Amino acid sequence: MERAEPTRGRRKAEHMADTREALVAAGATLFASRGYAATGTEDIVSSARVTRGALYHHFSDKADLFRAVMERSARDMAQRLIEQETARAEAHPEYDAWTTLRLGFQSFLDACADPSFQRIVLIEGPAVLGHSIWDSLVDQHGYVLLAEVLTKAMQEGSIDALAVQPLTRMLAALISEASLYIARAQDQARAREETGDALDRILAGLERRPA
Amino acid sequence: MERAEPTRGRRKAEHMADTREALVAAGATLFASRGYAATGTEDIVSSARVTRGALYHHFSDKADLFRAVMERSARDMAQRLIEQETARAEAHPEYDAWTTLRLGFQSFLDACADPSFQRIVLIEGPAVLGHSIWDSLVDQHGYVLLAEVLTKAMQEGSIDALAVQPLTRMLAALISEASLYIARAQDQARAREETGDALDRILAGLERRPA
DNA sequence: CATCCAACATACAGCCTGTATGTTGGATGC
DNA sequence: GCATCCAACATACAGGCTGTATGTTGGATG
Numbered sequence: 001m002e003r004a005e006p007t008r009g010r011r012k013a014e015h016m017a018d019t020r021e022a023l024v025a026a027g028a029t030l031f032a033s034r035g036y037a038a039t040g041t042e043d044i045v046s047s048a049r050v051t052r053g054a055l056y057h058h059f060s061d062k063a064d065l066f067r068a069v070m071e072r073s074a075r076d077m078a079q080r081l082i083e084q085e086t087a088r089a090e091a092h093p094e095y096d097a098w099t100t101l102r103l104g105f106q107s108f109l110d111a112c113a114d115p116s117f118q119r120i121v122l123i124e125g126p127a128v129l130g131h132s133i134w135d136s137l138v139d140q141h142g143y144v145l146l147a148e149v150l151t152k153a154m155q156e157g158s159i160d161a162l163a164v165q166p167l168t169r170m171l172a173a174l175i176s177e178a179s180l181y182i183a184r185a186q187d188q189a190r191a192r193e194e195t196g197d198a199l200d201r202i203l204a205g206l207e208r209r210p211a
Numbered sequence: 212m213e214r215a216e217p218t219r220g221r222r223k224a225e226h227m228a229d230t231r232e233a234l235v236a237a238g239a240t241l242f243a244s245r246g247y248a249a250t251g252t253e254d255i256v257s258s259a260r261v262t263r264g265a266l267y268h269h270f271s272d273k274a275d276l277f278r279a280v281m282e283r284s285a286r287d288m289a290q291r292l293i294e295q296e297t298a299r300a301e302a303h304p305e306y307d308a309w310t311t312l313r314l315g316f317q318s319f320l321d322a323c324a325d326p327s328f329q330r331i332v333l334i335e336g337p338a339v340l341g342h343s344i345w346d347s348l349v350d351q352h353g354y355v356l357l358a359e360v361l362t363k364a365m366q367e368g369s370i371d372a373l374a375v376q377p378l379t380r381m382l383a384a385l386i387s388e389a390s391l392y393i394a395r396a397q398d399q400a401r402a403r404e405e406t407g408d409a410l411d412r413i414l415a416g417l418e419r420r421p422a
Numbered sequence: 423c424a425t426c427c428a429a430c431a432t433a434c435a436g437c438c439t440g441t442a443t444g445t446t447g448g449a450t451g452c
Numbered sequence: 453g454c455a456t457c458c459a460a461c462a463t464a465c466a467g468g469c470t471g472t473a474t475g476t477t478g479g480a481t482g
Contacts, residue, residue, distance in 0.1 A: 016460070035338070037248065040438065053462045056440070127246070127338035131395055162412060163405035169392050170385050170409055177384030181377050184342055194374035198381055201373060205416025227429070251469060264431045267471070 020058045022048040027069045032116035036066055036124045066120075066128050067137070073120050074141035080111055081145055098158035101149055102203055105175060106196060108146075112179030122176050143168050159206040167206075174202065231269050233259040238280045243327035247277055247335045277331075277339050278348070284331050285352035291322055292356055309369035312360055313414055316386060317407060319357075323390030333387050354379050370417040378417075385413065 026048035030039040041062055045052050059065040084107050088100070095103070112118065125134050147168045153159045178195040185191035237258035241250040252273055256263050270276040295318050299306070306314070323329065336345050358379045364370045389406040396402035 019460080037338075041440090042438080051462050052439090054460075057459090057461060061440070123337045123342075126334045127248075131334075131391070135395065160412065162409050166389065166392050166402060166406045167409045170389050170406065170413070173384045173388030174381050178377065178381050180342070181380050184346065191377060195377045195381065198373050198378045201371065202381070202413050202416045205413045205418075207416075230429080252471090253469080262431050263470090265429075268428090268430060272471070 019048075019050060019054055022050065023055055023058060023065060024068050024072055027065050028073065028116065028120065031066060031069055031124065032119045035119070036062075036128050063128055066124070067133065070120050070125050070129070070134075071137055071141070073117050074137055077111060077114070077117055077121070078141045078145055081108060084111075085145070085149075096158060097149070097153035097156040098207070101153045101159070102200060104149055105171070105199060105203065109175050109178055109182075109192075109196065109199065112176060113183060115183065118180060118183060122180065138172075143172065146172055157208055160208050162206070175199065230259075230261060230265055233261065234266055234269060234276060235279050235283055238276050239284065239327065239331065242277060242280055242335065243330045246330070247273075247339050274339055277335070278344060281331050281336050281340070281345075282348055282352070284328050285348055288322060288325070288328055288332070289352045289356055292319060295322075296356070296360075307369060308360070308364035308367040309418070312364045312370070313411065315360055316382070316410060316414065320386050320389055320393075320403075320407065320410065323387060324394060326394065329391060329394060333391065349383075354383065357383055368419055371419050373417070386410065 023044065026044050027039075030043055030047060034043075041052050041055055044065070045055050048054075055062075055065065059068065081104070085100075085104060088095070088103065112122075121138075125137075129137070147164050150159070150164050150168060150171075154161050154164070178199060182188055182191040182195055234255065237255050238250075241254055241258060245254075252263055252266055255276070256266050259265075266276065270279065292315070296311075296315060299311070299314065323333075332349075336348075340348075358375050361370070361375050361379060361382075365372050365375070389410060393399055393402040393406055
């Protein structure tokens, strides 16, 4: 995607990238704390120390900036999960797909605790971007990982064969809602435990059964 | 809540209720089709054949109207599910709690297919109202029914004892997401079948197991 | 029948988005 | 090395939309 610029053009290109990144970072902070509608474009550009002209030069409109913000948030989340996944695979090569699945889901649940991710990706995202854009973003960055793990578990025979695509999204929604429930609970430690238990029990329904 | 007016005051009170209902109905249609942000207050009042003055007389602001719209949508949904539930209980008094649970969840899945419900309650609601208001609405109208069925199933011993509150919300999210997946699928019949299967299998994880 | 007030209608002010129009600094060709 | 150009911004403006403040009216009330 990123084409190598001629050496002369580097300085300018980097400066431009900086500006864009500053806008996305400012948008991420403000959208996450105040929400999309309550955040004015002037708030964003003043936080990024540019003007509204820069914003509308880099993005087609406010929603387009939000799209970039959500994409970054989703990408970061996927990156974190992949790192945890590979680290676990290295540390415990003996784990089978079923164990990996269960542990991975608990990791996902914990990672979703991030308030910025919750607000931007889970709450505002669907309303601001609409389902087609939101779906494409989550497909790219989020579901691929989940679907991969599920497919592997099916191939190993640790869970029964089901349609991977709907199952992926249903389980992702399950974990997402669980993370929101935990975040809003008075006793978060207890909520974490209870949702974790429920998640494990629900996953057990997918376990391969004797015919 | 509703105090009996003196007989003379009826006409006026009914007219007021009509106006309010017209606003809620117009809001429901427009919010569901165009979304909250894209719907102007002028669109709503012209559709309801009143002026913006009436809107701001009955509701504190635009979000307050949306709250009334969502409340009506959630109440209708709950009402439909309760009716189905009682009808099933009368037609098949032999069903145990486990069967009732499974059939009820499939009914819930089908009921969630309503595009207006999806847009207003599931997509826009959380972003527009914030979690505390949204949660209180869903608690009142939606979760009570689910929690009731789950509790009964646990008491009958057909599913294992788990924390009802988090489980209720996780399962509701599961079904909600499934309904959205179906609505957005190209092959909806196939999506309905696949999600229905997955839902059944997931529920199976809650089934009581031999120690 | 005079009075009052709830239930609206109208008018206005402020904000906020998007666009149209400048401006500037670095890259580029010669 | 310098004129030129254009991308990367900054500024200015127009339109719309929300919320509020201020009128108005028809029915209830004593």
